[in-house]
Amino acid sequence: MTLKELLGIFERQGIKRIDPMGQKFDHNLHQAVAQIETPDAAAGTVVQVLQAGYTIHDRLLRPAMVGVAAGVMQQVNTSA
Template structure:
């Protein structure tokens, strides 16, 4: 009986008792590995999320740029159409201006004292008025700058004449009227411009 007790006492631990510590260590290791995998998975998801957000932001910026480009194109197209409407008659109006010039010259040469041509003169005046009215309906404006200061943007100086009665750089005579189409120069006015008399300039220099 005593030997049986010794034999039982000498027997090694059961398989369960031996494996249990190894199982606990293995579980701890697996938990650590799983924790690392979870951490790596979260970092990867975070990186992918940031990448997706950056791509979304870039796509939004591209949409905004495309929208701005479309607005600019539409605005330029509207401006081109507006200019086309405003200045489509430019060439046609230029063809009519010599007719108006000749009618005006005819009235100037006819004079008002000549009774023989009075009827013709009235007809020319009526025709000229109709031309001027038609041009005005399409925003063609005459430039008749007699007595005004010379403007190189709207006037073309054909000659300069000394004049004691007019300030220098004043338009003395309009040889041919100029015209504007919707505010843009269609044809400059051909003018004679005043300049200071030579004697007056000399006297001023002597006083100085």
């Protein structure tokens, strides 16, 4: 059985895959497992998906395990 066939079976049963890449972090659908400093994304944006999540008829089966963008910390020069 291929992944495409499996996802087709899931779809017929009302199971949908959560693909949060690039979306704002939602604690109802996502589980944050890492904070990643990146200047390419706004803080609180999903920048990495470690494990896909799934819903069945709009109820959460498994949250997506994600890495979330952290605000980039600016270094302060304290030398005089």
